[in-house]
Amino acid sequence: MTHDTVPKTAKLTFGDQELDLPVLVGTAGETAIDIRQLRAKTGAVTYDPGLGNTGACQSKITFLDGEQGVLRYAGYPIEELAHQSHFVEVMWLLLHQELPNKQQLEQFTHDITYHTMLHEDLKRLFSSLPKDGHPMAVCAAAVGALSTYYQKAAPNTPEQNWIDAIRLLAKMPTIAAYSYKHSIGQPFMYPRNDLSYAANIMHMMYATPCEEYEPNPVMARALDLLLILHADHEQNCSTSTVRTVGSSGANLFASVSAGISALWGPLHGGANQAVIEMLLSIREGRRTAREFMELAKKKDSGVRLMGFGHRVYKNYDPRALILKQACYDVLGELGRKDPLLDIALELEQIALSDSYFVERKLYPNVDFYSGIIYKALGIPTELFTVFFAIGRMPGWIAQWLEYNRDSEARITRPRQIYMGSAPRTYAPVEGR
Ligand code: ACO
Numbered sequence: 001m002t003h004d005t006v007p008k009t010a011k012l013t014f015g016d017q018e019l020d021l022p023v024l025v026g027t028a029g030e031t032a033i034d035i036r037q038l039r040a041k042t043g044a045v046t047y048d049p050g051l052g053n054t055g056a057c058q059s060k061i062t063f064l065d066g067e068q069g070v071l072r073y074a075g076y077p078i079e080e081l082a083h084q085s086h087f088v089e090v091m092w093l094l095l096h097q098e099l100p101n102k103q104q105l106e107q108f109t110h111d112i113t114y115h116t117m118l119h120e121d122l123k124r125l126f127s128s129l130p131k132d133g134h135p136m137a138v139c140a141a142a143v144g145a146l147s148t149y150y151q152k153a154a155p156n157t158p159e160q161n162w163i164d165a166i167r168l169l170a171k172m173p174t175i176a177a178y179s180y181k182h183s184i185g186q187p188f189m190y191p192r193n194d195l196s197y198a199a200n201i202m203h204m205m206y207a208t209p210c211e212e213y214e215p216n217p218v219m220a221r222a223l224d225l226l227l228i229l230h231a232d233h234e235q236n237c238s239t240s241t242v243r244t245v246g247s248s249g250a251n252l253f254a255s256v257s258a259g260i261s262a263l264w265g266p267l268h269g270g271a272n273q274a275v276i277e278m279l280l281s282i283r284e285g286r287r288t289a290r291e292f293m294e295l296a297k298k299k300d301s302g303v304r305l306m307g308f309g310h311r312v313y314k315n316y317d318p319r320a321l322i323l324k325q326a327c328y329d330v331l332g333e334l335g336r337k338d339p340l341l342d343i344a345l346e347l348e349q350i351a352l353s354d355s356y357f358v359e360r361k362l363y364p365n366v367d368f369y370s371g372i373i374y375k376a377l378g379i380p381t382e383l384f385t386v387f388f389a390i391g392r393m394p395g396w397i398a399q400w401l402e403y404n405r406d407s408e409a410r411i412t413r414p415r416q417i418y419m420g421s422a423p424r425t426y427a428p429v430e431g432r
Contacts (some may be wrong), residue, residue, distance in 0.1 A: 232395025
């Protein structure tokens with residue numbers, strides 16, 4: 001449907017009531033029935049577990065068409081940004097929904113570069129946690145703890161929000177690298193201001209006080225590409241979490257910390273770790289690719305083809321397409337081979353010709369191929385989702401800022417349909 005052909009209202013008949021509900025049309029013609037008056041007028045609410053049919057906000061940040069496999073940040077196709085832009089520029093784009101001019105980009109790059117250090121006392125937080133604790137838990141704790149150092153943080157003035165945004169974007173790589181250094185018992189490495197965003201992350205992870213690490217440009221570029229592709233994805237689970245927490249008036253650090261926790265789950269960002277574990281299990285001969293696929297189709301097996309399927313994409317995830325090619329490019333440029341790539345290709349080939357996956361429109365998502373590149377960059381498996389979090393940071397912040405500017409935003413508070421016991425009388429324990 002186009003803007004012209006979409007009806008202006010939707011008629012709802014409920015008992016003997018008839019309601020004309022307004023219709024909202026988005027830029028690309030996507031339509032929504034505005035039900036804000038529904039409960040007041042009928043006493044009824046909608047029922048939509050998982051919110052798959054619910055538009056919770058209007059947004060100008062990211063557009064995604066799951067049927068066609070299209071993703072754009074503020075109107076720019078992900079393919080163009082992936083091949084022509086870089087992560088710091090994409091951060092600005094998401095935050096402002098415009099590309100920066102030269103001077104804005106220079107100032108922004110400078111600001112991000114000069115806020116990377118953590119307060120020295122915050123290092124103790126890392127040391128106080130078990131070395132084998134999952135780095136996503138460590139990062140969620142450290143990001144939450146930032147609000148104890150920056151106590152003015154609150155959704156109040158645009159200036160305060162901006163400086164908090166800069167802090168988070170700048171410090172997240174340092175937090176991520178510290179979580180890794182702590183896990184392997186090495187000293188924390190301070191950030192280096194002469195390096196690019198991606199190269200600095202690699203420096204903080206791989207250098208030691210005894211030995212410098214010169215970031216390989218091919219690897220730094222590959223990491224930058226991964227960060228661009230993860231930068232935003234409209235109202236996914238973690239972003240909705242950030243908006244929900246922010247809707248209560250919680251500050252940016254607290255809101256993003258909750259987003260990191262949401263991202264951790266294996267059905268969301270944690271799938272990138274689960275994919276590599278799945279590929280390894282096949283490589284180690286615990287099951288063949290075909291046996292694994294048969295298991296993934298059985299509901300009661302508890303096994304899913306990780307990195308496949310998506311709530312919105314019913315087509316190839318455009319990010320997966322870019323990453324599949326990037327796997328060949330990066331491995332080729334580094335002169336390496338990875339048998340896990342062959343296994344992934346085999347799984348994909350089986351899935352794309354198997355009626356179970358075809359009928360359900362299950363295609364590779366962003367997590368299917370990303371792990372192979374992370375692995376080629378020497379990033380340990382438990383850190384994959386942390387790198388997803390570094391990439392998603394500008395998206396979370398942009399969405400949080402947008403929510404705080406939105407005059408129609410209200411505290412997020414869904415309704416429920418109570419199905420529990422009818423009223424009954426309390427009986428003391430002796431009589432039960
Ligand atoms: N393997 C096997 N079957 C699957 C898979 C899969 N990866 N994904 C979906 N299905 C099946 C479901 O069992 C269901 O079958 P049914 O209709 O017979 O009951 C059908 O496809 C629809 O799946 P739902 O779970 O209802 O789809 P939903 O939109 O709720 O879930 C999700 C999407 C969570 C991504 C799901 O596809 C999944 O679990 N994928 C594997 C985990 C993964 O890769 N997550 C990363 C997503 S991308 C991201 O968050 C960054």
